Amino acid sequence: MFGRGFAAGAVASVTVYALYSSLVQPAREEVDTDIRLIRSPRDLAGEEDPKGSDILKYGTPDSGTQTRTYTNHALSYDQGRRTPSWVAEHITKQDLQGTASRKSANFKMDPNLNPTYSSMNSDYKRSGWSRGHMAPAADNKFSQEAMDETFYLTNIVPQDIDNNGHFWNLMEIYCRNLTAKFSDVRVISGPLMMPNVDEGEKQYVKYEVIGQNLVAVPTHLFKVIAVEPSSGSPPDTVGVGVFVVPNAPIDSTKHTLKEYQVSLDALEKSAGTSFLPNLTRSSMVDLCSLDPCQMKNKQELDLIFITKRMNEATTLNRLDKSWKELETSTIVPSDNLKNLYAQKKRILTEKESQDQRLKANGTA
Template sequence: MQSRAVMFCCGAAAGLVGAVGLCKTRPQLFQQQAVDDHHQDEDANNNLFMYGYPEPHISAHSYTDHSLTYDRSKKIPVWVAECINKDMVTSRLAKRARSEFQPDPKLPQEYCSSNTDYRGSGWSRGHMAPAGNYKHCQNSMDDTFLLTNIVPQNLDNNSGYWNSVEDYCRRLSKRYTQVSVISGPLFLPQRDTEGEKSFVKYEVIGENNVAVPTHLFKIILAEDRPDSPPLLGAFVVPNEPIKDVSLTQFQVSLEEVEKHTGTRFHCKLDRSQVSDLCAVDGCKINSQKDWAIMGYKKRVQAAASSQELEKVWGEVKDKGVHHDKPLSDLYSQKKAKFASSS
């Protein structure tokens, strides 16, 4: 393939902006784009812009391992781009407990959201570039806690379904050489009660009127060998609690996301050579039951005594997941180990 969307190295955030479809290699070039587009008008009427052309309300920013564009009016990102691999997500160097949510020092205060905007709002602080993708570097993880990377997100969605989608991306990075992920908020129209008109309605929170998106999108591009086609999947998920629903239920075309965001992504990608991610890989995400079983496996494995093991197993049976064979086998092995040592 002549041009690939992911033509940058993980960690080289400056190259990310160009790779995701803005056709630029430096964020500052994007920030200057409005001036560049209108320089002829400026020359034609110097009096009109003698004190400078108005700055766009969208600004571009690069960090240690991700890049984004930020809506200074809505106080949330437009999109956040990252490139992850196996080493990044399996390392244990960075600790989430060391990171703190804070305003982005790159932005003037009047364009920032604050932690107090979220406090008591009923909405959680939802990462677009998740902290769990950056276990290899504390600075990279810290960057994800800047509020330029955060949107107001339904708490159940954040810790549940969306977390499962993020986990799927990390699992992909263990099976593919490189995984590009672009995430962001959407504000989609809805019909009124009479079904005659459509409106875009959304809540704002805090003194800074931080916009609450109606939906979230995620674009995933997984690549392996240079001679194999990249796998592409685009998804739009409602910003609300979601039970165990297949990710394919939320799959849309890349063009659908582009239409709603007004942004062309992966502009150098030959889309005729791309394969459907879900058709090839399945797009299977963990269900609530899967997460429960994984949690109980860790607790069974960590049980330090027979009494502690039986307490955990009692919870397993109460949850109705004791029929899972790997979990049941692990319990039996642990029980036999305690019995042989007594």
């Protein structure tokens, strides 16, 4: 249920009741959920519309919501809010291997989008919000082009800085780790605007906008995860997990991923989007019945970042700084990590000694 787990973060306490009441409603009159298109009265009557071309003489209004496809992600863009509505990606083990680097990538406007409807980097400057990827850069190590495209602002939303670097990051790592168990992992991520309830019990949707272009700050973020079990499940079965988190700090030592699990129906109703239209409900099974849905803890995340910084260290000073960070933490370094430090220290010591000799010879 949407109501579980939302007590985390600065905004969560005021949204719990609203989320629960707006998305966990009494049973309504049954409807055919397979109906995807309701036709116009003229279509239903089998009549042609002679006025159609005249009504739209100057063209059909275009809100730019068509699907945009890139090397390893696809998205629908909300031109009014200057953020994506959703971003879809397909992750495999192979995608996570390669030499593509964030150092070569820069946040920039999407060249495929009319600049009139784009956010800009200046909108985020001094806003208090980070530029949050919906399709993570780290899911595209196989291709520098694919990684670069994740830095287009069409893939970015204003995200709480702590949420971006911590809980949401753990969710992204969890999705990548699923590739060790499932051959194909598909993820759809995006922003949500959820209602609050005022003192008079009236519901309202309230959100901040930032910058000259009034970029909408989402109150919540979602992920729809779909995996295809390789064995042990009936044919055509797809594991589906849906998670919604507040766009606010969440302490992963106190809150688990499962606390934020919601039904696909609830998310689709809230977002106004059918996320998996080619899947029947009967073919879906709960992802958390196939996998524990357990993310890494903060200590494990810290270890990942420290190890990464040690690997990327280009000077002894940076290497030793990372090692000291490890020593002052509660993390017990493994033998592999100790060996990595010793090896890097040897290489960088030799490199700096060689640089000093070359410098001395050049100035002699």
